[in-house]
Amino acid sequence: MRKIEANPRSLEIEYAIRDVVIPASRLEKEGHTIMKLNIGDPNKYDFDTPDPIKDAIRKALDIGINGYAPSSGLPCLVDAIAADERSRGNMVTPEDIVVTNGVTEALQMLFFAALAPGDEVLVPGPSYPPYITYVNMVGAVPIPYRTIEEEGWVPDVDDIVSKITDRTKAIAIINPNNPTGALYDAASIRRIGDIATEHDLFLISDEIYNLMTFEGETPSTADVCRDVPVITFNGISKIYLAPGWRVGYLAIRDVEDALIDIRDGIMRQSRARLCANSICQYAYFQALIGDRDHIRGTMSKLERRRDISYRRLNEIEGISTQRPGGAFYMFPRIDCIEEGPWKDDKDFSLDLLREEKVLTVFGSGFGAEHGSGHFRIVILPPEETLERAFDGIENLLKKRL
Ligand SMILES: Cc1ncc(COP(=O)(O)O)c(C=O)c1O
Missing domain, CATH: 3.90.1150.10 (Aspartate Aminotransferase, domain 1)
Structure with missing residues (x-):
């Protein structure tokens, strides 16, 4: 053959x-x-993985969370995520949340919904590889912007501006960063937000390491940039030490319905793939409402x-x-x-x-x-x-x- x-x-x-x-x-x-x-x-x-979160898996089995969950996530988890984001100044509602099989799936859904072939997205350079791979997979173009090594790998704002074209749709921020470990402060994020406002772009903010800082806190991009549409990612993998459980989410904080179609494209994909792992969603819910000692x-x-x-x-x-x-x-x-x-x-x-x-x-x-x-x-x-x-x-x- x-x-x-x-x-x-x-x-x-x-x-x-x-x-x-x-x-x-x-x-x-x-x-x-x-x-x-x-x-x-x-x-x-x-x-x-902390014991209370492991216990939550056993409890999920006992109380029978073995069926499909709603496509955007178990209601108790979606509420807990929205409350957690709001506590950090990201003013989302439960309707803005989609629970996914890890941030990885959230990235795929977002790029498929937002990027047509030839569109460009600015990603940090160096970058966590899926920001390059998944953008390429949908026929769009990842454009790396420089982060300044000598200054602790902070984003080079001038480089970002110089790389914007009429095909640019979004700027991605990973904070704290993989692979550099850089933690960006609110002022650095605000500068990127100003660029996004000026050029009608949205921000993608991967905050999967947000509670893992050595000094100071990770600002919520959506809080710092309230005038810019921001899609935030987070999940159970790193902070709650359960990467194999594959639960994460994306939170859409829109401004003036700029993301109305992208939101629809994401929601459609979430329904077409049924749901994220329901048992692990329940454990993530318990993790979010429990202590984080x-x-x-x-x-x-x-x-x-x-x-x-x-x-x-x-x-x-x-x-x-x-x-x-x-x-x-x-x-x-x-x-x-x-x-x-x-x-x-x-x-x-x-x-x-x-x-x-x-x-x-x-x-x-x-x-x-x-x-x-x-x-x-x-x-x-x-x-x-x-x-x-x-x-x-x-x-x-x-x-x-
Ligand atoms: C910046 C960043 N985003 C996302 C992920 C993957 O997240 P998940 O396990 O939720 O798919 C990683 C994993 O290393 C990461 O470093």
Whole structure:
């Protein structure tokens, strides 16, 4: 039989964070132990879902939440999400919420509803890969805007303005940021909001790490930019340490019905895919109405790991890194990339894996233009693992330079 052609766009999909696992698994099969600094899943390290949230899963089974949920989400969860967003100044109502199978699904729904082929969306550079991949999948164009490394990876407002065209529809903000760990303050967000107002754009605000900050709080973009339409994302994965449960949401805070059709396109998709996992929705509801005491413990553990990582990486000749304000990532620069034997950052990460068994994600996986010459690590592993991994990076550089 002749080969049946695939959609060529599907063959262009890449996800560096998981793609790097393939060579690492090969090494593991050969008997090597790999120090994994690649995946943003706290549960792969010494963090676990809080007991009350696990208990909520058992309760959901007992009280019979085993059927389909309404397409936009279980009413109790939708109400709790709206109340939570309002407490942060994002004045949404339950009708503005769609519960999804993770923020990942929310992103797909939004981009499919908002972007026609050829439309452009400004995404942070470097960027969490789905902001590139999913925009490409619908035939639209992700345009990365620069974030300024030397200033802690804050958005470069002039660069944003210079990249707006008559095809631009939205500006995406990830705060705190993956992969850089940057935490943007209200003034930075407001400056982006002013650009959006001036050019009739809407804002996409991914706040999935919003309670995971080391100092200060994450401003709600919708609160700071009340005159701009904002679609906010959040979910259970990171803050509540349950990424495998796949629950998230999008919250549409419109202005003068600017998003009326996009909202309709999102709602239609939500109905066509029935609903998000109902049992896990119930657990997310319990998480939102329960206390959030576990976050303090998580962040104080992460703060120690961040401090160790920041010190150790900056002590290595040829590497430098910024200090993250939130989330659990760092995006160190390979200052010595020109001097070493490596073709590029991908080659560096593969060499580090083969030689020292340290698994990181190459920076260009977060967008070639702004990610090249870097690598991403997570600061989630226990301190001893981090120390050994940094010994490995140090060894590699000493050997190769
Ligand atoms: C910025 C950002 N958004 C979304 C996600 C994925 O969220 P979810 O697990 O809810 O699909 C991640 C996961 O790493 C992320 O870093």
